[in-house]
Amino acid sequence: MISANPFGEFRKECKELLEKALDSLFPKASMPKIVFEFPPSLEFGELASSICFELAKKLGERPLELAKKIADAVSSKEFTLVGSVEAAGAGYINFHVNHGKFAELTFESARKLNSDYGFVQAEVQRKIIVEHTSVNPLHPIHIGQARNPVLGDTIARILRKCGHTVSTHYYVDDVGRQTAIVAYGYQKLGKPQPKGKPDHFIGNIYTITNCIIEIERLKKEIENAEETRLNEEVERLKRQLDEWTSIAAELKEKYPELFNKLLDEIKRDEDPEHVVNELNRNYEEGREKAKTIIREVAEQCLEGFRETLGRVEIFFDSWDWESEFVWRSHVKKTLEKLRETPYVFESGNVLEFDADKVAKDLNLKPALGLREDYEIPSLTLVRADGTTLYTTRDVAYSLWKLERAEKVINVIGMEQSLAQLQLKLALYALGYAEKAENLVHFAYNLVTLPGYKMASRKGRYITFDRVLDEAVERAYQEVSARSPQLSEEEKREIARFVGIGAVKYALVEVDPSKPVVFTWERVLNFERNSGPYIQYTHARACSILRKAARTPEKPEYKLLNQPIEREILLMISRFPEIFMDAVENLKPNLIAEYANLLADKFNTFYNALPVIRARPPELSDARLALVDAARIVLRNALEVIGIKAPRKM
RNA sequence: GGGCCCGUGGUCUAGUUUGGAUUAGGACGCUGGCCUGCGGAGCCGGAGGUCCUGGGUUCAAAUCCCAGCGGGCCCGCCA
Numbered sequence: 188m189i190s191a192n193p194f195g196e197f198r199k200e201c202k203e204l205l206e207k208a209l210d211s212l213f214p215k216a217s218m219p220k221i222v223f224e225f226p227p228s229l230e231f232g233e234l235a236s237s238i239c240f241e242l243a244k245k246l247g248e249r250p251l252e253l254a255k256k257i258a259d260a261v262s263s264k265e266f267t268l269v270g271s272v273e274a275a276g277a278g279y280i281n282f283h284v285n286h287g288k289f290a291e292l293t294f295e296s297a298r299k300l301n302s303d304y305g306f307v308q309a310e311v312q313r314k315i316i317v318e319h320t321s322v323n324p325l326h327p328i329h330i331g332q333a334r335n336p337v338l339g340d341t342i343a344r345i346l347r348k349c350g351h352t353v354s355t356h357y358y359v360d361d362v363g364r365q366t367a368i369v370a371y372g373y374q375k376l377g378k379p380q381p382k383g384k385p386d387h388f389i390g391n392i393y394t395i396t397n398c399i400i401e402i403e404r405l406k407k408e409i410e411n412a413e414e415t416r417l418n419e420e421v422e423r424l425k426r427q428l429d430e431w432t433s434i435a436a437e438l439k440e441k442y443p444e445l446f447n448k449l450l451d452e453i454k455r456d457e458d459p460e461h462v463v464n465e466l467n468r469n470y471e472e473g474r475e476k477a478k479t480i481i482r483e484v485a486e487q488c489l490e491g492f493r494e495t496l497g498r499v500e501i502f503f504d505s506w507d508w509e510s511e512f513v514w515r516s517h518v519k520k521t522l523e524k525l526r527e528t529p530y531v532f533e534s535g536n537v538l539e540f541d542a543d544k545v546a547k548d549l550n551l552k553p554a555l556g557l558r559e560d561y562e563i564p565s566l567t568l569v570r571a572d573g574t575t576l577y578t579t580r581d582v583a584y585s586l587w588k589l590e591r592a593e594k595v596i597n598v599i600g601m602e603q604s605l606a607q608l609q610l611k612l613a614l615y616a617l618g619y620a621e622k623a624e625n626l627v628h629f630a631y632n633l634v635t636l637p638g639y640k641m642a643s644r645k646g647r648y649i650t651f652d653r654v655l656d657e658a659v660e661r662a663y664q665e666v667s668a669r670s671p672q673l674s675e676e677e678k679r680e681i682a683r684f685v686g687i688g689a690v691k692y693a694l695v696e697v698d699p700s701k702p703v704v705f706t707w708e709r710v711l712n713f714e715r716n717s718g719p720y721i722q723y724t725h726a727r728a729c730s731i732l733r734k735a736a737r738t739p740e741k742p743e744y745k746l747l748n749q750p751i752e753r754e755i756l757l758m759i760s761r762f763p764e765i766f767m768d769a770v771e772n773l774k775p776n777l778i779a780e781y782a783n784l785l786a787d788k789f790n791t792f793y794n795a796l797p798v799i800r801a802r803p804p805e806l807s808d809a810r811l812a813l814v815d816a817a818r819i820v821l822r823n824a825l826e827v828i829g830i831k832a833p834r835k836m
Numbered sequence: 837g838g839g840c841c842c843g844u845g846g847u848c849u850a851g852u853u854u855g856g857a858u859u860a861g862g863a864c865g866c867u868g869g870c871c872u873g874c875g876g877a878g879c880c881g882g883a884g885g886u887c888c889u890g891g892g893u894u895c896a897a898a899u900c901c902c903a904g905c906g907g908g909c910c911c912g913c914c915a
Binding site for chain 1: 841848912
């Protein structure tokens with residue numbers, strides 16, 4: 188017999204036993220919901236119920252007395268996976284598994300299901316779009332943004348594993364002032380061939396151009412403010428100017444040639460900002476000249492992104508260009524429909540969306556987790572010059588996605604929570620309540636640097652490429668020191684998956700809602716609690732199986748009675764439940780944490796007990812089955828978070 | 837000013853949604869052991885804690901509620 192969820196079978200049996208016992212003992216009493224918890228130690232069994240504390244009040248008995256009665260009643264029933272039931276502590280009912288039977292079920296299930304073990308299929312399989320990464324094509328992906336692809340890719344992987352049809356989408360944000368700025372600089376340089384990696388090259392042009400334009404803009408604003416004698420305003424602007432001037436000095440030192448050339452060229456324009464705005468408007472209108480230049484820049488950036496993401500084996504099914512939604516009138520049509528609702532109004536020359544009124548009229552605040560007295564800020568849909576804003580265009584894009592999938596998960600940093608809320612309310616306003624409910628904002632917290640704040644517009648960031656380079660280099664040094672006998676090619680290969688495994692693990696391991704402070708120490712960890720540690724443990728398990736060179740013919744599972752063996756058994760049996768928990772709550776970190784804990788236990792086992800030379804042979808066979816099952820689960824867990832499980836390293 | 841997120845030994849982190857066991861799990865760092873054993877990227881041991889604070893609910897609170905405090909983010913005709 189095998190099961191997709193061995194621990195679930197045990198849990199089910201415990202529940203049935205407890206229900207029957209309660210029913211026969213207290214046929215008339217209304218029972219609290221039966222939930223189980225994990226005892227603090229295996230001495231107290233594998234599952235426990237604290238129902239007696241609650242029942243004691245209702246029935247006027249002591250919890251422990253009740254627990255004893257219930258345990259006795261349960262014990263008179265027939266068991267299959269349950270081994271024994273007892274009352275303990277102040278009133279717990281503890282359920283122990285029958286180790287022999289449970290080990291057989293668990294290890295045989297893991298080994299037979301193999302690469303499918305743990306991945307319990309969803310009851311309803313859906314079409315799901317996961318939009319993630321979507322870094323603007325202006326500069327390289329930096330380490331602050333790298334949490335996004337790693338989380339997004341893992342979410343896509345776990346959803347696929349439970350049978351959903353998942354499509355990963357990258358939203359190319361090529362519309363807007365920022366892309367116009369970089370294209371402007373690129374044009375000023377005479378459309379140069381990139382030196383080095385194209386996204387890095389474009390990133391430098393962007394930062395420098397943006398900086399020069401900002402300085403010009405601030406100088407003009409200060410002149411204006413001085414004329415009207417707004418002293419506070421002047422001070423504020425001067426502080427901003429100071430900051431940009433120091434950024435300019437940094438950039439000039441780092442990239443003197445590029446900086447000076449851009450400065451000379453931009454100075455020729457009377458009003459660079461006006462040229463940029465013009466370019467932006469021409470692009471939205473789909474004029475050929477603007478299209479050629481902006482697409483050229485964006486494509487170069489994306490080429491760099493594909494290379495970086497390819498290194499970490501993250502790929503996309505669809506690249507959705509924001510401009511397409513503008514040019515093909517999706518945005519215009521959506522705006523027209525929004526205008527017909529009572530929630531859009533003009534203010535000055537701009538068009539505003541009253542998100543708060545929608546929430547109030549449809550009574551959505553409680554469902555959205557908002558207080559009634561919280562007033563949701565309105566959203567500007569259209570600028571005075573007639574161009575649209577990012578969130579406006581995102582409404583059209585979201586509708587497009589929701590027409591193609593039953594559920595859409597947007598992996599976007601939590602700093603965009605308000606915009607995502609306004610977007611959702613726009614869908615409600617348009618009458619797409621069901622679609623709005625199928626739109627999920629998967630919000631994750633920021634990655635920060637200990638010294639200063641990363642700011643891509645200011646050119647202050649550590650690129651993802653650099654982090655990957657460092658990690659692979661460190662891994663190369665490690666592998667060279669540990670295994671000098673390997674060929675150069677083998678060392679390079681191992682260094683690659685070890686270094687990248689370390690980085691991915693570090694980014695996926697932490698609860699997405701918690702902030703992460705980036706340190707090299709965190710990412711370049713190859714010891715306990717790291718990707719490489721789990722990879723190493725997997726390789727160790729493979730090594731035992733390789734040396735044994737036999738399949739376990741007649742394992743006697745009840746001989747696996749050492750505490751560490753029972754702990755590993757329990758963990759392997761629970762992998763399917765951990766996976767389901769990770770899927771339902773979109774918490775990929777649970778799988779990383781689980782894999783690390785299983786690796787810990789496996790290493791303890793490895794060190795304490797012999798496998799191949801264990802006697803009698805039936806015990807050796809049972810341990811071999813355990814090792815094989817652990818190997819399978821470690822591999823499955825690593826693969827579902829996108830980390831390679833090597834046989835050797 | 838308003839909203840959201842986070843707060844757990846020196847540092848990092850699990851547990852908080854669904855409250856439970858005299859001992860709040862891990863890791864790093866510190867420290868003492870284990871290299872003739874199936875891979876030492878390992879194993880075994882030790883020291884180190886106001887679970888941010890104060891109230892409340894409960895037989896039981898790191899977990900739930902209220903009020904604060906600290907840090908981050910957002911409240912733009914940026915994305």
